[in-house]
Amino acid sequence: MNQFEFTVSEEQAQTRVDKLLTELMDDVSRSQIQLWIKEGHVTLNNESVKSNYKVEEADHLTVTIPEAVELEAVAEDIPLDVVYEDEDVIVINKPRGMVVHPAPGHPNGTLVNALLHHCSDLPGINGVIRPGIVHRIDKDTSGLLMVAKNDKAHESLVDQLKAKTTKRLYQTIVHGVIPHEHGTVDAPIGRDKRDRQSMAVTDDNGREAVTHFTVIETFEKYSYITCQLETGRTHQIRVHMKYIGHPVAGDPKYGPKKTLDIKGQALHASVLGFTHPRTGEEMVFEAPMPEDMKVLLKKLQDSR
Structure with missing residues (x-):
């Protein structure tokens, strides 16, 4: 101890x-x-x-x-939306509300629990808790995740993330009308000193974080945009959009209480691209916007 x-x-x-x-x-x-x-x-x-x-x-x-107690990830028969799978990688379209890996407060019902049932031989390079997991998306963010099915694939995909060669595009609805079509937020992100469970733009302990965004459509009080990640910091899009005064709609941590009617943030990982670790083929996958976000967007379009 x-x-x-x-x-x-x-x-x-x-x-x-x-x-x-x-x-x-x-x-x-x-x-x-x-x-x-x-x-x-x-x-x-x-x-x-x-x-x-x-x-x-x-x-x-x-x-x-106290000594940390290692959580044991148990295989659970939970349905998965498998977008692509071969002997090296599996691409999952994660629903909003699903946690990626077990943690205190979320010991089961996670993506890892489902993956252990679906693929019994996932690598343990990330420890028992996160077998095969290369990157994460938040519990209340939906969309595409790549998972390695062996150690070589894991190493390759992690290297691609570090080299910033993967493509990760998100769809989101944010508060306020963004007046220009394109923008880049280049601001370091670290732990919020006032709230250790949140992240914030900070020079003190921040790490490089870059988000590029494109405005697709604007409404009276909201904007529909896409965000492309250059880096992958915790809560990056949510923190960056709050930082520039346009927090993600429905975000319980970084957004205003008066917001659109959606359970969790209106944020969806819609496009994922990477180089296949075995074949070298450039692969790009897309996942349609979840139904509740489609409904919100349609309401905003109809209200104009």
Whole structure:
């Protein structure tokens, strides 16, 4: 077990203990800190403490990080929309609402659980939790994902992502009227210091992130656009569109509460292209916009 110790300074006094530890410990969310406190892994002056306790100068905090428990991904007979499959790769059209891989809070019902049933011999290069997974799309984003079926294919597809040679095009409806046809958002993305479960444009801990967009159609209060990823940071399109003042419609994390009626963000990975790891053939796949997004778009078109 790893153990961290902190002594509260004068400037840090009167801060909630969960908030302070979130600020002090990189890449640990506030909810994770609160769970550790609840489970007794955090002590204040060698005694248990509550998350809402406001620390005082010279207080001594000890955080004992418990050993991570490896989740076991279990094969589940869940239907998959298979767009393409051969001995090396499989391309899936993931529905909105499906998590890609097991995690605390989502131990089953994920794409990985379904893949383990569909392909029993997926490689373990990414660990038991994410066999064959090369890249992810968010739970409430629908669309195309490529999955490697052996280690060589996995290595090739990962290298293509790093080299920025894959094609990933998304359809989305965003708030506001974008006044120009094309644009590029080149802004680094990292963990949001104010909310460790969110991402944000930041120079402090951000990594390169580039999104190109094209406006397809505009309406009174919304725009229908396509976004092409040059990089693949967590929540990239959602964060970048919020950053330029046009958050994705229906986005519960980065968008306004008053939005279009859709369960999850109106964001769909519609085009996926890569070089086949064995044959060298250039392959491009398309997935139609999901029905609920089609309905939203039709309503916007009819309201003009």
